[in-house]
Amino acid sequence: MTTSHDTPFTVAGRTFASRLLVGTGKYKDMTETGQAVAESGAEVVTFAVRRTNLGQNADEPNLLDVIPPSRYTLLPNTAGCYNARDAVRTCRLARELLDGHNLVKLEVLGDDATLYPNVVETLSAAKTLVDDGFDVMVYTSDDPIVARELEAIGCCAIMPLGSLIGSGHGIQNPYNVRLIIEQSNVPVLVDAGIGTASEAAIAMELGCDGVLLNSAIAHAREPLRMARAMKLAVEAGREAFLAGRMARRASAEPSSPFAGRING
Amino acid sequence: MSTPHVSIELRLNGEPYAITQGLTAADLIDQLGLTERRIAVEINEQIVPKSQLGATALHDGDQIEVVHAIGGG
Numbered sequence: 001m002t003t004s005h006d007t008p009f010t011v012a013g014r015t016f017a018s019r020l021l022v023g024t025g026k027y028k029d030m031t032e033t034g035q036a037v038a039e040s041g042a043e044v045v046t047f048a049v050r051r052t053n054l055g056q057n058a059d060e061p062n063l064l065d066v067i068p069p070s071r072y073t074l075l076p077n078t079a080g081c082y083n084a085r086d087a088v089r090t091c092r093l094a095r096e097l098l099d100g101h102n103l104v105k106l107e108v109l110g111d112d113a114t115l116y117p118n119v120v121e122t123l124s125a126a127k128t129l130v131d132d133g134f135d136v137m138v139y140t141s142d143d144p145i146v147a148r149e150l151e152a153i154g155c156c157a158i159m160p161l162g163s164l165i166g167s168g169h170g171i172q173n174p175y176n177v178r179l180i181i182e183q184s185n186v187p188v189l190v191d192a193g194i195g196t197a198s199e200a201a202i203a204m205e206l207g208c209d210g211v212l213l214n215s216a217i218a219h220a221r222e223p224l225r226m227a228r229a230m231k232l233a234v235e236a237g238r239e240a241f242l243a244g245r246m247a248r249r250a251s252a253e254p255s256s257p258f259a260g261r262i263n264g
Numbered sequence: 265m266s267t268p269h270v271s272i273e274l275r276l277n278g279e280p281y282a283i284t285q286g287l288t289a290a291d292l293i294d295q296l297g298l299t300e301r302r303i304a305v306e307i308n309e310q311i312v313p314k315s316q317l318g319a320t321a322l323h324d325g326d327q328i329e330v331v332h333a334i335g336g337g
Binding site: 022027051062074076077089094095097166214 | 329
């Protein structure tokens, strides 16, 4: 075997074997969440920060019991924040929750209907967070100019959407994602929109450093099976990217030799 | 003869919440049964580190947020 080894996925000085990052939302219960994350092989796992339910369900299972910080790199997100101020507060709460862990997924949303990133607020929050010592993986639009600005601010990973969060529409503008990959000096991950394994593979074949997804696994008929499929797809897509695809041709070219045919 | 407790009103996770005057943030967390839980506390938009909860007095009108981790993408 002469297979060349891949360089590991590194973000903000942290190195991972898996290039698949997963969310923990929308599962039927904590058990399924833990199992799906384990099956996916993901090492970086995102979660949300919310008000604690007071005075009820004091014994309800805690997400951090099934996704222990000792085993996973936790990536708190700012989902549900619609302005920079709320996003920054959420990140600071998350850092306190995780005893000083400073890696966050910043997302500042524009409206409920599209969950499209508000890039003005995102840029503002990214500046504050970087200045405050956070390592910021940032969810953004697939606009290469905004991506460049976010990198200049000091974000440690650029994460353009493939399509709308939770839509499962795959990568709607692979050319823009490709432009962002080519210009970036930090990891680029497609975050949002992946619906099935082939779409995760496409992200990796484009040259993405990783893929972050949630609904595609949680909303599959069999989440654990889809978690395995995504693991394989990300690996396959990465290998295909490293291998380098053949050139597309306008006409056919036989795979079997021309010479020696019995009718020659 | 005990003196009547004076109570103050907080805003806790967006809801009014009355407690006895003179309690600390740690006392409040204890009252809520959350002492051993993985939570983070913010008072008036400032993080209060776990180590400081016991030294943080609560005042009338304080806006308190107590948060934890939940599933999300």
